[in-house]
Amino acid sequence: MRARLTHWLNGRGFAGILIGLPYLWLLILFLLPFLIVVAMSVATRTPTAPPFGFGGENPLVNLDGYARLFTDDLYIRAFTTSLLNAGVATLLCLLLGYPMALGLTRVSKGWRNILLMLVILPFWTSFLLRVYAWMGMMGRNSWFNQMLTDAWNWLTPEGWAVTSLPLMHSNFAVVLVMVYTYLPFMILPLYASLERLDPALDEAAMDLGSRPFRVFLDVTLPQSIPGIVAGALLVFIPAAGELVIPTLVGDAASPMIGRVISDEFFSARDWPMASSVAVALLLLMVVPTMLYSRAQARADGAEAKPGGQTQP
C-alpha cells in the first residue's frame, strides 16, 4: 500500500497534486461563486432568507433584471457615468503617462532605477490612504483648493468670483483621483514596451532628416501600441468597476456601477438585480479583456524573438 502510494506520488501523482490542488481551490472559491452570480441574475426576488427563489413556483429563468438595465434610468445613468469617468481617466493617464514613460527611457541609468522605484512606491502604500490624501487636498479650506480658487478668480470675469471651488463630490474629483491612483498601471507597461525599442531606429530616422516629433509619430508610437493597449486596459477595467473612489470623493446623486451593485445587494436586498448589474458589467469587461490578452500574446511573441531585451 505504502509502496504503491510512493509510486503514485512519484509518477502521475506529482503532476496531479501540482495541478489539482490550485485547480480545485479556484473551482470552489472562484468559479463556483461566479456561477452563483450568473444563476442569481436570472433568479426571482422573494421576501425569504436568502432573498431569492429559483424554480418551484418561481420561473426558472427570470430576465426582469436584465430588462430593467435598459429601461430604468438609474442603471443607464450608472453605466454611462462609469464608462465616461473610466474612459476620461484612461485617456488622461495615457496623455500624462506616455511622456513620463518615454522620459524614463531617456534619463541616465542611475536616475532611471530611482525614478522607477518612485513610480512603484505609491502602489505599495495603502490605496485608501492615497484616495484620502486627495480628500485633504480638495477640501474647501485646503491650500490646494485655495490656490486653484485664486487662479480661477484671476482668470475669470469678476462676476464669477468664488470663495472656494466645489472640487469634492463631483465627477471631476473621481477622475482626478482615478488618474492619481492608476497612473502607475499606465506608466509601467508603457515603459516596458518603450524600453525595448532600438534607439538605432530613432537615430536612423533623424539622420535621414526627420524632425523629432515626426520620428515619434512614425517610429516610436506605432511600436508602442501593445504597451498602450495593456496600460489602457489596466486602468480602464478597475476604474470602471471602482467602488472606493466614487464613494469617498464622488457625487452621491450619480453613482457608478460598483456603488449600484453594492447598494442593490445591501440596501435593497435585491440579490438578483445586483447580480444582473454585475453580469452586465462583466460583459462590458469581456471585450476589453480579450483585446488585452491578444495584445499580451503579441507582446510575448515579440519578447520571445532573439535579441529582444527582457523586462526588468
Next chain:
Amino acid sequence: MKRRPWFLFTTLVFGFAFFYVPILSMIVYSFNESRLATVWGGFSTKWYVSLLSNRQVGAALMLSLQIAVISASVATILGTMAGIALARYTRFKGRLLFSGLVTAPLVMPEVITGISALMLFILMADWIGWPGQRGFTTITLAHITFSMVFVTTIVQARMMQADRAIEEAAMDLGSRPWQVLWDITLPTIFPAILSGWLLAFTISLDDVVITSFTTGPGNTTLPLLIWSKVKLGVTPDINALATLTVLVVGTGVVIAGILLNRAEARRIRDERMAYRSHD
C-alpha cells in the same frame, strides 16, 4: 541623445510632483495642531499620541497582519504550484479552463469578486451549515483566492525563463520529481516566490472592497477601520496613520529593492563565473 528632450523631462517633473505633493501635504498636516484637518494651526505631535494610544487601531492592525501573513503564505504555496504546473505541463485535460481561472481574477472588478464570495459563503452556510459566522476565516479564504493568481503570474513568468536542462539532468541521474522540485526548481525560482509572497501580503493588507464584503461582526481590519472613518470626512489622526504607513512601506520597499538588486547581481555574476569555468 544629442538633443535634450525638455518636454519629456518637464512632464516627468510634473508627474512626480503630482505623485508626491498630496503625500507630502498629508505628512505636513499630520503635524497640525488644529482639529480642522486642512487648516494650519501650528506644529503638534498630538495626533500621533492619540493614534498610538488608540487600542482599536492596534487591534485592527494585528488582525490585518495575521490575515495578510496567513493568506499570503497559502496563496504563495497554491500560486507557485499553479505557476509551475502551467509552465511545465503544456498539455493536460482542462488546461484551458485552468489558465482561464488564473487570469480571470486579475481582471475581475473587486465588487463582483466580493459580492460573489459573499453569496457563496451565505449559501454554503444555508446548505452545509458552514461558515456559521463570517469573519477571520472567510476574509482569509477570499484573500487567498484573489492574491494567489498574482503569485502564479510572477512564478509562471520566471519559470518560462528558467533553464530546464538542469532539471532534466537531475531526472536522468535518477532524482525523484519531488527531489527535483525541492532541490532545483524551488531554489531557482526563489526570488520570484519571494516577490509573489510580498505582493500577496501587500494586496491582502491593503484590501478594502473584498474584505468589506466577506467580513462579519467584530472583525475590523485596518483598511476597514480607515474606510469607516474617512467615509465621514477628513480626520487628523488618519494623516498621522498615513505618514507612519508611508514611512514603514517606504523603508521596506527601499530595503527590499536593494536586497533584490544585490541578489540579482550575484545571480548574474555566478552565472558568468559558471560559464567562464566551463569554457
